[in-house]
Amino acid sequence: MVATLEFQNVSKSYQTATGPIEALRDFDLTIGEGEFISIVGPSGCGKSTLLSMASGLAFPTQGKISVKGEPVSEPVTDLGIVFQTDVLLDWRTILDNILIQPEMRGLDRNAYRPRALDLLKMVGLEGFEKKYPYELSGGMRQRVSICRALIHEPPLLLMDEPFGALDALTREQMVMELHQIWLETRKSVIFITHDIQEAVLLADRVIVMTPRPGRIAEIIKTDLPHPRRPATMETARFISVVAQIRHLFEKHGVLKAY
Amino acid sequence: MTAQARDEASTVVRRRWWPASFDSTLLGLALILIWEMGVRLGHVPVYLLPPPSTILMRILTDYRSLFMHTVVTVNEVLIGFGLAIAVSIPLAAILAQFRPLERAFYPILVASQTIPKVAIAPLIVVWFGFGLFPKILIAFLICFFPILIDALIGFRSTPKEVIWLARSMGAPRRRIFLNFQLPAALPHIFAGLKVASTLAVVGAVVGEFVASDRGLGYQLIVANGMLDVVLSFAILVLLSVVGILLFAVVDLVERLLLPWHISHRPTGQEQP
Ligand SMILES: Nc1ncnc2c1ncn2[C@@H]1O[C@H](COP(=O)(O)OP(=O)(O)OP(=O)(O)O)[C@@H](O)[C@H]1O
Ligand SMILES: [Mg+2]
Numbered sequence: 001m002v003a004t005l006e007f008q009n010v011s012k013s014y015q016t017a018t019g020p021i022e023a024l025r026d027f028d029l030t031i032g033e034g035e036f037i038s039i040v041g042p043s044g045c046g047k048s049t050l051l052s053m054a055s056g057l058a059f060p061t062q063g064k065i066s067v068k069g070e071p072v073s074e075p076v077t078d079l080g081i082v083f084q085t086d087v088l089l090d091w092r093t094i095l096d097n098i099l100i101q102p103e104m105r106g107l108d109r110n111a112y113r114p115r116a117l118d119l120l121k122m123v124g125l126e127g128f129e130k131k132y133p134y135e136l137s138g139g140m141r142q143r144v145s146i147c148r149a150l151i152h153e154p155p156l157l158l159m160d161e162p163f164g165a166l167d168a169l170t171r172e173q174m175v176m177e178l179h180q181i182w183l184e185t186r187k188s189v190i191f192i193t194h195d196i197q198e199a200v201l202l203a204d205r206v207i208v209m210t211p212r213p214g215r216i217a218e219i220i221k222t223d224l225p226h227p228r229r230p231a232t233m234e235t236a237r238f239i240s241v242v243a244q245i246r247h248l249f250e251k252h253g254v255l256k257a258y
Numbered sequence: 259m260t261a262q263a264r265d266e267a268s269t270v271v272r273r274r275w276w277p278a279s280f281d282s283t284l285l286g287l288a289l290i291l292i293w294e295m296g297v298r299l300g301h302v303p304v305y306l307l308p309p310p311s312t313i314l315m316r317i318l319t320d321y322r323s324l325f326m327h328t329v330v331t332v333n334e335v336l337i338g339f340g341l342a343i344a345v346s347i348p349l350a351a352i353l354a355q356f357r358p359l360e361r362a363f364y365p366i367l368v369a370s371q372t373i374p375k376v377a378i379a380p381l382i383v384v385w386f387g388f389g390l391f392p393k394i395l396i397a398f399l400i401c402f403f404p405i406l407i408d409a410l411i412g413f414r415s416t417p418k419e420v421i422w423l424a425r426s427m428g429a430p431r432r433r434i435f436l437n438f439q440l441p442a443a444l445p446h447i448f449a450g451l452k453v454a455s456t457l458a459v460v461g462a463v464v465g466e467f468v469a470s471d472r473g474l475g476y477q478l479i480v481a482n483g484m485l486d487v488v489l490s491f492a493i494l495v496l497l498s499v500v501g502i503l504l505f506a507v508v509d510l511v512e513r514l515l516l517p518w519h520i521s522h523r524p525t526g527q528e529q530p
Contacts, residue, residue, distance in 0.1 A: 057422045077428035087419045091441045091518045104427035104437070132518045 003069070004156060004188040005031040005054060010063035011213075012049050022213035023049045027063070029207065029216070033155075034186035038199035040245065041209025042254045047192045048084055050214075051158050054190065055081055067156075077105075079156040080149030084164070086141040088133040094120070095129035098148045105152060112151055119147040122177055124170070138165040143174070150181070157189045163198070172230065175201060179228055200241050201228050208245055210252045217248050305487050313491045320492065323477075328496050330473040334390065334462040335500065338397025342454060345398075346405035347447060351435065354413030364410075371403045376464050383469040393465030393473070400461035401454035408450025412443025445519050448512040455504040459497060474500075 012024040024046035031037055039047055052058040053065055056072040065072045080101075088097050095116055102112040120126055123143035133141055142165045149157060162178075163171045175198055182189060182202075193199050199206050200222055208217045222241055224232055232238055249255040290310045296302070297309040304312060317324060353360040379396055386392040416439050424434045466475025474493050481489035512519075 052422070055422075055426055057425060075422075075425040075428070077426060079426065081423070081426050083419050083423065085419055087417070087423050089420070089438070089441070091444075091516070100437070101427055104424065104429040104433060134518065 003030050004033045004035070004067065005190075006064075006066045006069075007050075007054075008064040008066075010050075010053065010060045010065060012046065012053065012058075013061045024060075025213040025215050027214070027216060029219070031188055031190070033188055036182055036189045036202055036204050037191065037207060038203035038205075039190065039192045039207045039209060040194065040196055040199045041207075041214060042211050042249075043194075044212050045209045046212065046214035047209065048160055051081070051160050051190065051192065055079060055158055076156075078154060079158060080152065080154040082142075082145050082149045082157075082159040082162040084160040086133075086138075086145040088141055088144060090133055092132075093129065094125070094131050094133070094136070094144050097133065097144055098151050101148050101151045107152070116147065116151055119150055120144075123147060123174065139167065139170060142166065146174075153185065155187055157187045159189065160192045161194065162191075163193070163195075171195075171198070176230070178202065183227055196242050196245050197233060200224075200238060200245070201232060206241070206245065208248050211254060217252055220244060305485065308488045308491055312488055313495060316488045316492045317495065320489070324474075324492065324496060327472060327474045327477045327493075328500065331459075331462050331466065331475065331497075332500055334393040334397055334465065334473065335458045335504065337390075338394045338461055339401050339455060339458040339504070341394065341398045342401035342405055342458070343451065346402050346450075347409050350406050350409035350413055351440075354410055354439070355431075355435070360410070367403070367406065375400045375461065379464050379468045382465075388469050388471070392468075393462050393470070396465040397458045397461030400457045400464075404453040404457065405447070405450040408446045408453075409443060412446030413439055415446070416442045444516055448508065448516070451508045451512075452505060455508045456501050458504065459501045463497065 007027050007029045010024065010027040011022070013020040013022045027046075027050065029037075039050070041047055049058065053060055053072075054067075054076075056065075056067075056074055056076040059072075067076055067078075088094075089100065092100065095113070098116040098119065099109050099112055103109050117126075117129060120129055123146060125140060125143055125147075128136065128140070133144070136144070142162060146159075146162055149159070163174050166174060178191075179202055181187075189202075191199070191202055201224075203222055206220045206222060208220065209215065210217045220241060222237075224235070224237055224241075246255060294309045294311060297307055353363060375396055379392075382392045382395055386395065420438050420442065421434065424438045429437065462473070463475035463478070466473040467479060470476040474497055478490060478493045481487075481493060
C-alpha cells in the first residue's frame with residue numbers, strides 16, 4: 001500500500017503565558033492510500049492539533065510529517081477539511097459557502113453547482129441553498145461544512161468531530177452516507193470522534209489516544225467486512241472491538257471502571 | 259435574505275402596525291412640543307431660548323443664505339469624510355497584513371491621536387491658509403482615527419479557522435483578504451464609519467470657526483457676535499440635520515451591504 005500520510009515521532013508543544021503545554025507526544029503512524037482511520041481520545045488529547053499539522057496549517061515541535069513522501073512545509077491543498085467548528089462564512093448563502101471551495105481553487109464555479117446541490121440533498125438540506133448560515137441550526141451548519149469539504153472530490157479527507165452537533169438518528173444516517181462515499185471513492189480519511197461505535201463502524205484502523213499529552217495507546221484493526229451496515233453493530237466482532245477500546249480507556253483512567 | 263423572509267421575521271418580532279422608526283419620531287415631536295409649550299408658558303425671552311416654531315420660521319425666511327452656507331459645510335464634510343475612508347481602510351488593511359509594521363505604527367498613531375484636533379486647528383490655518391483645504395484636513399483628521407481603529411480590529415479579528423480554511427483551499431493572499439478578511443471586517447468598519455460620520459461635521463465646523471468667510475460654522479460665529487440667538491439655533495438645527503443625514507446614509511449602505519449581519523437580524527427578544 002502507498003503511504004498517503006506519514007507521522008514520524010511527532011510531538012507538539014504550545015507556548016503559553018504559563019509555560020509550554022505538551023499537546024501530543026511521539027505520534028507515529030503511517031496511513032495508506034484509501035485507508036479510513038478513526039481517532040478516538042479524550043478531550044484535549046491533541047486530536048485537533050494532529051489534524052492542523054497533517055494539513056500543514058501548524059507544525060510539529062519535533063518529528064516529521066510527510067504527504068505522499070514529501071515533507072509538509074506549507075498548507076496542504078489537495079484535501080478537504082471539516083473543522084471542529086463549522087467555519088461557515090456569515091455573508092455567503094449556504095450554496096455560496098460550499099462553492100467557495102472550487103472558487104478559491106480557480107475552478108469553474110458553475111460547473112460545481114449541480115454537485116453542490118446533490119451534496120446538500122445527501123445531507124438532508126435540500127432547499128436550504130439560498131439561506132444564510134444564521135438561519136440554520138448547529139447540526140445543519142456542520143453538515144454544510146461537510147459538503148464544502150467534499151465538493152472538489154479530494155483524495156484526502158480530514159474530519160474533526162464532523163457529527164458532534166447531530167442527534168443520534170441524523171448521526172447514524174450521516175455515518176452511513178460517509179461510509180457509502182468512502183466505498184465509492186476510496187479516499188484516505190482521518191476521522192476524529194468521541195464516539196467509539198462510530199469510530200469502529202467506519203474505520204479500517206482505530207487509533208486510541210491517551211489523555212494529554214496525547215500518545216497512541218493502541219492501534220486496533222477493526223477487521224469488519226464491507227459494506228458496513230447498522231446491523232454490523234450487532235456482530236460479535238464489532239462488540240468485542242468496542243469493548244477492547246472501552247477497556248483501554250478504563251486502563252488510562254479516561255473511563256471509570258465499575 | 260429575501261424581502262419576504264425579512265417581512266416574516268419582523269412580523270414575528272413586532273405585532274404593531276407602525277414601524278419602529280416612528281417611535282423615535284414620536285418621541286422627538288413630543289420633546290419639541292414640550293419645548294414650545296415650556297418656552298411660551300414660562301415667558302422665556304427669545305434671546306435666551308427661542309421656541310422651535312420661531313427657529314423654523316427663521317430657517318424658512320433666511321433659507322437662501324443658510325442654504326448657501328450649508329452647501330459649503332456639507333462639501334467640506336463629505337470630502338473630509340471620504341478622504342478619511344480612502345486612507346484609513348487601506349492603511350488598516352496594510353497594517354493588519356504585516357504585524358511588525360503594525361507594532362511600529364500603532365503607538366505613534368495612538369500618540370498622535372491624543373493631540374486634540376480642536377487645539378491644532380489654528381496651526382493648520384497658519385500652515386494652509388483660509389481656503390477649503392484646512393477645513394477638509396481637520397474633518398479628515400478627526401474622522402481618520404475611529405475608522406482606522408475599528409477597521410484594524412476588524413481585519414485582525416478573523417478567526418484562525420477561517421484563515422486556515424482559506425489556506426487549505428490554496429487561496430492566494432489577495433483572495434484571502436478580499437474573500438475572507440474584508441467581509442469579516444465590514445461590520446467593524448461600519449461601526450467606525452458611523453462614529454466618524456458624526457465627527458466629520460464637528461471637524462468642518464471647527465475649521466470654519468478658526469478662519470472662514472462662509473459655511474455654517476462661520477455663520478454661527480457671526481450670529482453669536484450679533485447675539486442673534488434665533489439664527490444660532492437655526493444653524494444648530496441645520497448642522498444636526500447634516501450629521502443625521504450622513505449617519506443615515508452610512509446606515510443605509512450598511513444595511514444594503516450586510517443584510518446577513520447580526521445587528522440587522524430580529525432582536526431575539528420576541529414577543530408573544
Ligand atoms: N493555540 C493553542 N495554544 C495553546 N494551547 C493549545 C492551543 N491549541 C490547543 N492547545 C492545547 O493543546 C491540547 C490539545 O488541544 P486539541 O485542540 O488538539 O485537543 P482535542 O483532542 O482536539 O480536544 P477536543 O476533543 O476537546 O476537541 C489542549 O490541552 C489545549 O489546551
Ligand atoms: Mg478538537
